[in-house]
Amino acid sequence: MVDLKNIKTILATDCGSTTTKAILIECINGEYRLTFRGEAPTTVEAPFEDVTRGVLNSIIELEELSGKKILDGEKFINTSSENTDGIDIYISTSSAGGGLQMMVGGVVRSMTGESAQRAALGAGAIVMDILASNDGRLYHEKVKRIRELRPDMVLLSGGVDGGTVSHVVELAEIIKTANPKPRLGMNYKLPVIYAGNNKAQENVQDVIGDISDLLVVPNIRPTLEEENLKPSRDKIHDLFMEHVMAQAPGYNKLMEWTDFPIMPTPGAVGEIIKKISEVENISVVGVDIGGATTDVFSVFNGEFNRTVSANLGMSYSICNVLSEAGVSNVSRWVPFKIESLKLTNRIANKMIRPTTIPQSLEDLKIEQALAREALKLSFIQHKEFAVSLKGVQQERTISDTFDQKMSGETIVNMKELDLIVGSGGVLSHAPRRSQAMRMLIDSFLPEGITQIAVDSIFMMPQLGVLSTFHEKAALEVFHKDCLIKLGSCVAPLGQYKINQDLLQYEISTDEKKYKGHLKYGELLLLPISSGKYSCVIKPNRNVDIGFGKGNDFIGEIYGGEVGIVLDGRGREIYFSADENERINQILEWSHQTNEYNKEEINV
Template sequence: MTIAEENETQEVKALPSFLIAECGTINTTVALFDVAAGSYRLISQATAPTTASEPWLNIMEGVYSAIRQLEVITGRSLLTPQRKLITPARQNGSGVDQFAAIASAAEPLATLLVGLFDDVSLASARRVLNSTYADAISCLSLSHEQDEEKHLAALLTEKPDLIFIVGGTDGGATQRLLRLVETVSIGMGPLASRQPVQVLYAGNKQLRERVRELLKDRAKVHVAENVRPDLETENLVDATRIINELYSDLKISTLPGIHTLHEWHQQPVIPTLQAFATVAKYFAALHKGRVLGVDLGSNNVAIILADSHKVQTYMRNDLGMGTPLLNLLDEVEPSAIARWMPQPTSDEVIRDFIFYKALNPQTMPVTEMECYLEQAIAREIIRRVVPEPLPSFNVLLARGQTLTNTPRPGQAILLLLDALQPSGIFSVALDKYGVLPALGALAIDQPLAVVQALEAGVLSDLGWVIAPTGKGQAGQSAVKGLVESPQGQFDLDVEHGRIDTTVLNTGQIAEVTLQPDKRINLGFGPGKGKKLSVRGGAVGLVVDARGRPLPTFDDDKRLDQVRKWYWDVGG
């Protein structure tokens, strides 16, 4: 070995190792990242049930269990006999240099909204809440003045974690908002006798000091930039940041046993959505485009749109594949779920499955029928949070057990296409090992580790999707093209109303030349073709020419059509 090679080896060995724990509502995942063969890789990961609730009431039991599994898998000691984390890493290979924690196991912030008008500042405030772990439990506004006593009673009985006050443009009128703040001050009196009430003010900046003065004896007041500085401008970033911090401080920090995680790592535990948003933004910078992230969890569902400059998040804390599943029946009829099923399914069967799954969120589907039912339900849940219109994007990242544990990868890609109904050209990757939030935690200070772990294949690539828009007659050609790959050349000719898959081996690079019909738009204008390089994946190259929105069918034709869609994507 040369001196240069020896120095390089010493530098590689000097790079720190990382253990990241993510504590979700149902499962806790730990992931170990370290240098192997000269670059960072996901060494292994392990999952155990989350133990924040009864009968354990100690989130650390799930963390310990997952780490013990990781020790068995890797042969590497990470805990002492007293269950202390071994840090930093030892010469004998035991231990780890750095630790970080991510969590979404805590309940969302119960929030009382206070503002002037439902369709202006309060609409912006709701968008802030819909972008993080927070729920609006009540609202006090000018339109609710006649219900002032009722809202004061709600303030006393529901005991909100946060009072979020908005209203007024910068430099605008002040008296009406001040009157609402005075009302809130009266209502929070009994609450403040127990502990200070948390208040976030994001309204007319000229009133900041006056609001502080009115509430100083009864609340801890946090101030953010005005969510509506003028009628034409919306600014949600600062308020969202503060609510994320409050969620960490007020909710995550009260999880039973969480203090041990704080001892292992002096930094705050990161909310899962924030970590996922960070890695989505990182992906956007890496790919020089826009990234769409889908996170289908047990207790919530979220969509993230990120480019290199900003991140937009859309979240529902009242929907998910676990306990909140019952809420879906308040928004859709069972027939809306049945339309995605490839076999006849009665309303009663759908309701029974939803009730059972809500009561037993940790259960996995064990029959083909249950798999299809879970996937059909997932479509409707994701559809409830998709922004309209959905912008085009370059990369689709998806996570959540319903998406990553499908029996065949084609089922996952069809589920996402049906739920999102996107258009354009993009790649699709699944977080098969549940480590995307861990990568988000690393990306803040260790971008090298993230890049190298991604290059090593930490995600499951499904392939590429071409989803044109435009109208045409069934049976007529929508998109023609040529696929040139190491396997050979393949002609493409996808008809209107069809979804077509071309197999491309994982990692294989293919050159694709596309020419749409004159009325069909690939994202570059009607009739304009495109030549691009794509990388193969578990599904390959998918051309979805079914149209947007997806066509509807009579019941006698619907089953055959859904079966055909599954067949065409290998599902």
């Protein structure tokens, strides 16, 4: 094990499904900073079929940019006192090879089934299906489904401790009957983690002990009121390394190279989101929009949730975004006229050549239109999933008569949300930061006052894995080099009449006082740089900016690289039904927020 005190140079890679990103973190004057970054296409596919080719290429790019030698052939050079070349430690995350694909099972779909899903998602897996005693499918349909999906791993839960045994055993019997073969490699037994009723452990062992590699962990839902996800998540991480990664092309070699276990990319991003919320004591929503999937993370009142929208992404699954959102919802964000046939063909061509990038402004605008819809759909899915535990008995007093909350309600409260962090190519690499800010606002529809930030160059996965053993280095880099605070969004809730006065604002910076009115339908940008500024917002009496109708906000607000956006477009955003008017609307919003070059806005 490496001594943390001696770590001065850290090399970290993230092997994504499209590109492999390498970053170099160095300790300069006692402070850890990101110094260089390189990237190269991921090489899990033919003709290379070896993930380490892409890793080496991304490192070679780092070497070229930094002028520092890291590799001696295919071996890392270790730092030494007489040589400034080399590294002290190498770590990696991975989502290549399709990530970790799991099936989960529980007796009641909305209770133990969802708890199992939460555990799997939290560990960074894609949940292919939830098997439940009450999911409405017949026995043979479930068997067929398991056989077809061939998951990498199964997490079986069900029943509270001391609860139902027969239903849990029935699920085990279904797995036994299906006897699924793992997706990768024919010669090893399917790993099954049992995290259900402790009284059924022996029975489950009897049923599937022979046909699977069964591992028993403490119950995921020991009582209805309690969820215990950690043992299952930890076991999933272990098995991910031992089974799944070991089968993917080139990973055996990569595993030998790394000094700490390789983490699934989404699991690592989740780690860093949790850290931000914990250190700053705020509620956070994070999103990582990738080529194939979009992950959404949230922490509200200390409760962490992650969802993965497996087929909402910007390249491999871009057509699925089109299909789920509908052509009209995508094209409403496009500020020019384009035939639907031409639009769909262009988008489909991105799907089949996923590594291409938009060269023309027109193409960029189409991609950013799609990103808005992909983010929006993913966030809707997240809100539906991030709910309080279902099935919990609520104790109510007379004071709750008019404010009764059901179990199973979403815990994502937009008015309480303090910070949205965006990550992933389309956000981190947007040519202008204002574009990233607009995409996040247009899709997440923050209410009240919310800070917006992006991962500068998409390094949250690497920092996530770093945070598991070197929190200081991870947080220093995160605050200084990773997180770019774009500013804040002030958005009244609800819908009003066009041009109706919504609020008055007054924000004072050292140089200038920003003062004015916001009308319904308007989008304004105040170019206020990073820092905290005193602010007074006085909404009209029927307008709510998150503190109740007509209630003022007097306090501090954050500026940022983009500034403070005053969003009077309503929640949901109002679009004109007339195409020409809609285009003008979008062009005006773009103009106001400095989204594109002024002369190019009319492309």
